[in-house]
Amino acid sequence: MNKLELSSLYQLTAVRFRLILREPEAIFWIFIFPILLAVGLGIAFRNRPADVLQVGATTTQLTQALAADKGLAASTMDEAAGTRALATGGILLFVVQTPAGLTYRFDDTNPDARTARMIVDRDLQIAGGQRNAVPVENQLIHETGARYIDFVVPGLLGMNLMGSAMWGLGFSIVEARQKKLLKRLVASPMPRWQYLMSFLLSRLIMLVIEVVAFLGFARLVFGVPFRGSLLELAFLCVLTSLAFSALGLLVASRARTMEAASGLMNLVMLPMWILSGVFFSASRFPAIVQPLVRALPLTAAIDAMRGNMLQGMNLGQLALQVGILMAWLVVPFAVSLRIFRWR
Amino acid sequence: MPATAPEQNGPSLLLRGLRKAYSDVVAVDGLDLEVANGECFGLLGPNGAGKTTTIEICEGLTDPDSGSVELLGLNWRTGARELRQRIGIQLQETQFPDKLTVEETLRLFRSFFHHGITVDESIRTAQLEEKRSSRVGGLSGGQKQRLAMACALVGDPELLFLDEPTTGLDPQARRHLWDLVDELKQAGRTIILTTHYMEEAERLCDRVAIMDHGRIIALGTPQQLIASVGAEHIVEFAVTSHEAGAHAATHGVVDADLLKAIPGIQSHRVDAGLHQLSVSELHTAVPRIFAALSAQGLHLSEFRTHSASLEDVFVGLTGRNLRDE
Numbered sequence: 001m002n003k004l005e006l007s008s009l010y011q012l013t014a015v016r017f018r019l020i021l022r023e024p025e026a027i028f029w030i031f032i033f034p035i036l037l038a039v040g041l042g043i044a045f046r047n048r049p050a051d052v053l054q055v056g057a058t059t060t061q062l063t064q065a066l067a068a069d070k071g072l073a074a075s076t077m078d079e080a081a082g083t084r085a086l087a088t089g090g091i092l093l094f095v096v097q098t099p100a101g102l103t104y105r106f107d108d109t110n111p112d113a114r115t116a117r118m119i120v121d122r123d124l125q126i127a128g129g130q131r132n133a134v135p136v137e138n139q140l141i142h143e144t145g146a147r148y149i150d151f152v153v154p155g156l157l158g159m160n161l162m163g164s165a166m167w168g169l170g171f172s173i174v175e176a177r178q179k180k181l182l183k184r185l186v187a188s189p190m191p192r193w194q195y196l197m198s199f200l201l202s203r204l205i206m207l208v209i210e211v212v213a214f215l216g217f218a219r220l221v222f223g224v225p226f227r228g229s230l231l232e233l234a235f236l237c238v239l240t241s242l243a244f245s246a247l248g249l250l251v252a253s254r255a256r257t258m259e260a261a262s263g264l265m266n267l268v269m270l271p272m273w274i275l276s277g278v279f280f281s282a283s284r285f286p287a288i289v290q291p292l293v294r295a296l297p298l299t300a301a302i303d304a305m306r307g308n309m310l311q312g313m314n315l316g317q318l319a320l321q322v323g324i325l326m327a328w329l330v331v332p333f334a335v336s337l338r339i340f341r342w343r
Numbered sequence: 344m345p346a347t348a349p350e351q352n353g354p355s356l357l358l359r360g361l362r363k364a365y366s367d368v369v370a371v372d373g374l375d376l377e378v379a380n381g382e383c384f385g386l387l388g389p390n391g392a393g394k395t396t397t398i399e400i401c402e403g404l405t406d407p408d409s410g411s412v413e414l415l416g417l418n419w420r421t422g423a424r425e426l427r428q429r430i431g432i433q434l435q436e437t438q439f440p441d442k443l444t445v446e447e448t449l450r451l452f453r454s455f456f457h458h459g460i461t462v463d464e465s466i467r468t469a470q471l472e473e474k475r476s477s478r479v480g481g482l483s484g485g486q487k488q489r490l491a492m493a494c495a496l497v498g499d500p501e502l503l504f505l506d507e508p509t510t511g512l513d514p515q516a517r518r519h520l521w522d523l524v525d526e527l528k529q530a531g532r533t534i535i536l537t538t539h540y541m542e543e544a545e546r547l548c549d550r551v552a553i554m555d556h557g558r559i560i561a562l563g564t565p566q567q568l569i570a571s572v573g574a575e576h577i578v579e580f581a582v583t584s585h586e587a588g589a590h591a592a593t594h595g596v597v598d599a600d601l602l603k604a605i606p607g608i609q610s611h612r613v614d615a616g617l618h619q620l621s622v623s624e625l626h627t628a629v630p631r632i633f634a635a636l637s638a639q640g641l642h643l644s645e646f647r648t649h650s651a652s653l654e655d656v657f658v659g660l661t662g663r664n665l666r667d668e
Contacts, residue, residue, distance in 0.1 A: 011454040015443060022442040179438035187402055187434060189427035189498070190455045343404065 485516025
């Protein structure tokens with residue numbers, strides 16, 4: 001045996017690592033699930049090209065004038081067919097040539113129909129000879145960083161770090177306690193701090209794989225921007241993971257059964273899933289609960305990551321969030337070391 | 344590597360006035376005990392007698408309410424770090440992680456000790472060679488117990504604690520584990536084990552303390568304890584009346600004084616219709632027992648004898664069977 005294999009800290013960490021890798025469900029939740037979620041959300045909220053609006057007209061002359069507009073698809077139909085198409089949603093607006101001029105038939109409670117009314121009217125007025133009073137020019141913007149996927153990726157990252165740190169630490173410790181393994185370890189000369197340290201070390205190694213896989217995917221597939229320093233982003237990930245590890249340790253420090261631990265774990269995590277702005281901005285909550293929402297570790301983590309990735313903020317600008325995370329690291333860790341039940 | 348420490352001449356374990364109460368029950372009630380170096384010592388008693396509490400106090404896992412514990416000349420307050428290195432512990436019902444292999448588990452435990460045997464040696468001692476790369480989850484009960492034993496041995500301990508090492512094992516696995524303990528005894532290790540199987544204590548232990556309600560009620564070698572029953576043999580019988588054709592199921596009334604008058608019969612007790620006699624001269628006593636019963640008009644429905652065991656010692660002392668829970 002070489003020296004490394006005789007080191008108990010190495011052995012404890014290696015054991016943690018093996019146990020994680022031999023748990024297929026854990027691999028799914030840590031690595032595959034966040035990517036699937038990102039794909040799902042990416043598809044659901046992708047930015048679609050502007051819709052083409054279906055319209056109909058009674059004369060080919062009118063149809064030709066409208067078909068020139070890329071935003072419209074116009075077809076010629078007689079009045080009976082046009083009325084039927086309107087009723088079944090085949091077209092949004094029907095232009096009828098009357099001796100006095102034109103009649104637009106459409107449903108004014110449908111926003112798309114109102115848009116069609118504006119476009120059709122403008123096209124036909126121009127075709128009739130109307131000119132712009134003021135010259136205008138269109139400039140189209142599709143910027144990355146402002147899309148929903150850009151917003152949600154840091155949220156998912158924070159949520160994933162929270163889940164893997166809390167479950168990874170909390171569940172394993174309570175399981176070891178329930179199976180009396182913890183008591184057996186304490187009965188051996190194992191230094192206790194090394195047991196807890198092995199969890200943090202294996203967590204940090206997993207963290208690298210987890211974060212790189214997820215962010216790499218988000219970058220390659222969705223082109224999510226990284227405007228801030230990558231080093232600082234790495235620091236934020238480590239800090240977040242450690243803060244949630246401390247919270248997981250606290251949850252696990254007394255619980256004797258897995259059921260009690262899962263209950264506590266959900267109690268701690270559920271409010272954050274809802275309040276911390278994973279899927280929508282936390283600023284939507286009323287002002288009165290904002291101080292509470294801002295003080296949650298997941299809110300701080302997600303705000304900091306969004307600040308770094310989307311706005312290119314540096315750690316100095318994120319000092320409040322970093323401070324909140326630090327507090328969440330130090331206080332639960334200190335408390336759980338005091339109250340930890342070793343047997 | 345010899346397990347005994349030559350410089351150590353005092354007792355391996357010394358307990359004085361040990362007391363431990365939980366909220367509703369006094370688990371250990373004033374215990375004094377001395378275990379010599381190289382001895383295999385057994386704590387025998389029914390479940391709830393306080394064996395596990397006693398051994399866990401010795402192992403430094405439970406603090407006694409009062410009393411002192413000394414192991415290898417050290418105590419848990421000042422010498423915990425050194426003690427942990429020098430003792431080996433097997434706890435009741437430890438479940439090692441299912442997804443680790445036997446070898447990985449032992450490597451982990453070996454890494455906690457500064458000195459000790461190699462992982463290979465521990466695997467060999469516990470006869471787990473074939474299971475070396477198997478996951479713990481796939482081991483049988485006996486194999487898991489031998490793994491627990493191997494984990495207790497990797498530090499080459501001078502003092503070994505085994506808490507109910509064979510509880511829940513089938514007879515074959517139990518005998519296998521006994522052989523393993525025998526080997527450890529040969530190597531000169533001090534072993535302290537708890538059990539509620541009297542045959543285990545008789546087979547393995549140099550000395551036995553019988554515990555009941557947190558106290559030691561008898562202490563000595565198995566032979567001494569069995570001799571204290573006063574006779575080497577136990578006769579058990581049940582009777583029905585001769586003429587009781589209609590009430591064949593009813594037990595006849597035995598005149599106990601008549602039986603006790605027979606030479607060689609030391610004591611008589613009845614437990615659920617089963618009469619128990621402790622007998623020293625079986626060959627002369629048995630014909631007289633038959634004669635005495637027959638003279639009372641009683642018919643034997645059951646009759647058997649066995650050599651006196653620790654079970655009988657316990658029954659004699661408490662009036663209960665070891666396994667009566």
